[in-house]
Amino acid sequence: MTNQRQIVRERVAVARARTLTMKSHDNINKPISTVGLSLLNIFGGLIFGYNTGVIAGVLQVDEWKSMSQIDLGFLTCSILLGAMIGSLAAGIITERLGRRRPLFVVGILTLIGAIGSSLVPTNLWYVSAFRLVLGLGVGASAIICPLYVGEMAPPEKKGQLGTLFQIAITVGILIGDIIGFGFLHVQYNYRWMFGFGALPGILLFGLLFSIPESTVWREKKSAMKNTQLLLNKDPTNDVGIGALLSRKDGRFALFMGCILAINNQLTGINAFMYFSPKIFEKAGISSNNGQMIATISLVAWNAITTFISTLFVDRLGRRKLTLYSSIVMTVSCLLLALMFLLFNGTTLGVLSIILLFVFIAGFESGVGPLFWIMAIEIFPPECKDVGSSLLNALQWIFNIALSFSFLSLVTLIGQSAIFWIFGGIGVVCLIVMYFLLPETNHKDYQEIKNT
Template sequence: MVQGFSREPGTHGPLTEVGPEGTRKITLWAVAIALGGFLFGFDTGVVSGALLYIKEDFDLNSFEQGSVVSVLLIGAVIGASSAGGLADRFGRRKALRLIGLVFLVGTAIASLANGYPVLMVGRIVLGLSVGAASATVPVYLSEISPTKIRGRMLTMNQLMITVGILVAYLVNLAFAGGGTWRAMFAVGAVPALLMIAATLWLLPESPQWLIAHGQEDVARRGIAALTDGPTADELIRRARQRMDAEREKQSRKEATGGQGIRRLLAPDVRPALIVGLTLAAVQQFAGINTIIYYAPTIIQQTGLNASNAIFYSVFIGLINLIMTLVAIKLVDRVGRRPMVLVSLGLMAVSIFLLGLAFVVDMSSGLTLMFMVIYIAAFAGGLGPVFWTLIGEIFPPSVRAEGSSLSTAVNWVSNFIVSLAFLPLANLIGQGETFWIFAGICLFAFLFVGRYLPETRGRDAEQIEKALDARFKHAPDRSDGSRETTSQKGSSR
């Protein structure tokens, strides 16, 4: 449950043994807090259908349409960048409650907007909440999850993102007849209220945060509820021991001027930072959100009308959800690295063919098929596994900061791609733009093959050593070839 601890003597891995009742509780908490991911997905998906009607009501040109989509991402960058400090200072639980409140405010502004400027303000406020949620939820999930289900718990965030996207598409479809885009936005208030309620009455605070802030009695009660008293005492003893070691290490760095962002640039953290930031950028520059945000617009260009375009976008959202469920099933069995490699390979091929479909004017059926394959490849690998990895690759002492910075880069990349997509497609052609995304997928495939180690079943220290070995181009002999008995048991 507490990242960095184990019941096995002499190790510093996460808690590996939690009974069925404890596992059920953790799963319930994960689903509840992943409402933050749902809000992320809902708000990125709902605008795709709403935009078809907003552009008519407010007479928006192509740049203004793109800005309505992408301005949310400016807020998301700010929210993600500030989330780490907020969660470290006030706790994960309070931070997530505040995120829900901000989302409610943004929903109200967007739903009641009387023109383009006010709508832009509402979208920025919504961006603050979805950016902060995307950075904070993986940290919280990582800190409450036992090793054997950590992958599944961290991919729960991506699952709820895809559920949010699908629900957004269904909401768009429900209100498409009347073109009531305000109602499309307003539905987002419901999950925001549920998230606030969960942080008030259901979710515990992260035990790791409690121990770090001197609340060991509260942490002990929480851990004991999942295991037993003696185990809780042992875990807290190990937690204190590890945190003392990290504080001593940090004190040495600060004595030489290493603090703030320089903590992430330290030689022992730098490989994790490079991997985290590169995957964060690639996940967006590979083109996924051009499909999510503009699915109805893209489908319209195959010759279908607005209502049919929204209907087919629901089908795309359903494929996204199904393949995310497949990824959750596989992530703790197959491992993170092979899933990302297969995902990127299929994405490169399918988006290249999607571009070709537009260049040579293939049938709308083939175009939709290539789009669905691309979405399925992303949702079955890179999409959910990225969020798993940023909750795992950073050492516990800089996990919140590393996750926050990686998420901020993810949102910056998202902003650039979503704002540039329509103008770039108008300039060089939609098919040629998709070919650029295919090239980025190929680069990412080569990068992952060289620098990303397997993280399944490993504790923070083992992951750090594996990353260091790959960046020094030394053999990573522990990749899949050296598991402990408990890790083997948990991976079967």
Template sequence: MSEPLNIRPTVESDFVDLTPQGLRTVRRWAMSITIGSFLFGFDTGIISGALLFIRDDFGLSSLQQSSVVSVLLLGAVAGALVSGRIADRYGRRPLLAGLGVLFFLGIVVAALANGYWMLLLGRVILGLAVGGVSATVPTYLGEMAPAQIRGRVLSLNQLLITIGLLASYLVNWLFAESEQWRGMFWVGGIPSALLVLMCLWLPESPTWQITHGRTDRARRTLDKVTEPGGADLVVARLDDTDRAGEQDGGPSASGSGGVRALWAPAVRPALLVGVVLAALQQFGGINTILYYAPTIMGEAGLSASNAIYYSVFIGVVNVVVTVVSVYLVDRVGRRPLLLVSLVGMGISIALLGVAFSAELTPVLMLAFMMLYIVAFGVGMGPVFWVLLGEIFPPAQRAEGSGAGSTVNWFSNFVVSLLFLPLISLIGEGPTFWIFAVVCALGVVFVAKWVPETRGRNIDEVGEDLHRRWNAPAA
């Protein structure tokens, strides 16, 4: 590229006239911070294989096995809930560095666990860290990326989550022969330390710096990636937004107004879209496949090592299709990907239910699982996180992202906790059919109430939201 990118100024990043080197720099920043997303995937997925050996060592019941999986999700609810306020007060970068330390601490406790309760403690600590990065990474990416490549940059969050999941499956496979589940956990210490080191190098979000009176530091960051004068445009635009918010009697860009500001009439449509999509992503059944793939395949008659081996294929498909979504999200748009995704998820998980009810072969069950992963990975997986970083006004972005992440993790917790008991009660087939019905309801919701954000600035996104929800304009 020899010409600078002429990117229309937007509130969220306003990186105008990026130089070719600046564009590469933004991408490096994005890849570095998504180490947190990798840890998100790794530490949620590693339990899928470790649980097969932990349950024998500790003599865990079915409910205890579910709690070992789901307690991380409960910790993630708390982590996501408080992360928005902390990120607004102290900055995105310090919070992410602290979350790296928290990841490492949780790994140490889980790997050294001498029983059920110590293992639960380690999983809770990991959950706090996972919830924190799930809310903070999209916020950081949304504020650092220009509108022209914002979808692709925000999609890196989901891509690294899927790579983390695949890495956890591979680690599970490598340690399966020796049944060393503690070693599975220890591997996660490496990216945890790397996240802390990256946060020492990465800049703070210029949006956060400007809205907290640190304009000179923000200018230095912006000058690294924009043409001369670009930093002035960013500062002027955010100052205008701040004054407009004060004149309207709402929260300014320099203060989110807390969680209550999310219920303001002008912000409420974004909140509703964020939290409903968060719930749909989980109640559509994705993590019953990702977390329990080895358990499901074991129920189909495979040995523990073979079940883990099959789950690796699911992880590979998940990564590949997410790469495809990263390519498509700024070309096709968010809404088409979501609609295609939900239709495909509903059909494939319904077929999985049929396969279990009719006692079809494990290979066919695996095929339906992979079809489901393809459908999820092209839309609901990455696009939810993209929208979470796009639909909220700058003043409420961290709190809004935290609210969406909180609902996402709480829904994840409910589904994961009830999945195995529900299978025991009504069987695999009817359980998967319930998820298919949720996907069908999701198609209706997206078609009617979710806006398109591709290539739009925050004002245009807000207008679309308010039109769809018949809400007052901001």
């Protein structure tokens, strides 16, 4: 009798599974607007780029210039700390609640953080607190927007739509620099600079009313429920950090993701961006306005070269484009380290500017945009949420560490040594990626796993 009941239960579960699968396939076949997916990544990238980039203009304002280096570092890194926390939280939340509802929270956090930091008194702790809240939204957007677009985009458009997030980041940084320069001598200058950061959050919030929940997430949740019905098994054992670390392919994906994060953050991009004012100064651009214009030109080049990845990401594939761009970055770092030993004065400054622009082109044509795509695609389907959130948190940790320590490291070991280190890290990453990095372009996970 017990066996008969068990058989009946299993048949009912199978029937439910078939019904749910048919429904999820129906949902998957519904057309999703490419424009909507594009706008989602654009608004998410603008939240990231503008709100992290505008601090450069804020720090030129008289109210903040007089602060100590430690206080300025704390103000700069408060949003980065929030972003690290937001990245970790997003992986847990999206696994349980989906993609769409957490994006509403991202919009709200962006509004509170941007408007709050623009209205509070000129006090380090007040402003940093709201910048921390803003960082929660920035970090979560960097997880959820690329994840949602990667799940909902047609396979032939995943690469192009995925690169829009990095393009929007660079455009957001550019807009932040332009607004910082334009509002520098306007009344309530830094308040306007902070306040404009709420606009992409408002746009994102409005867009979400026309976007459905991810059908991939719905299908995954349905499959988990069916597993529980069929096997009387706790489905939470098949997801999360435990599942990621218990699987050989999960551990390999996490290792390769760490290499991608290191290649993204510890091979010189922050060093070049932080050091650019001194490079311009060595080249003879000494006035404040001249350096600001040169910096805006650099950030504009940063945005323009990102479009290279959009053109080639689906033609060359993720692996080749990552390797090619990494070679350009590594060679630029090593050459700059050598330049510091061989030249000085204006000659060094001019050569450094050339290498600076070459490095940026290398980064933005491959490594920068592809991190957001591959940080999702290399993981097993059941572990994409938590895996991508761990990688994003790791790259935020690297960002924070460099933001606090870069100038001190330059003082301690010298300019040439720091770029030798970045170049050396680039060489190690290149070797590992050449032998182990799989191609994820136009492949499902089983094909990626077998490469």
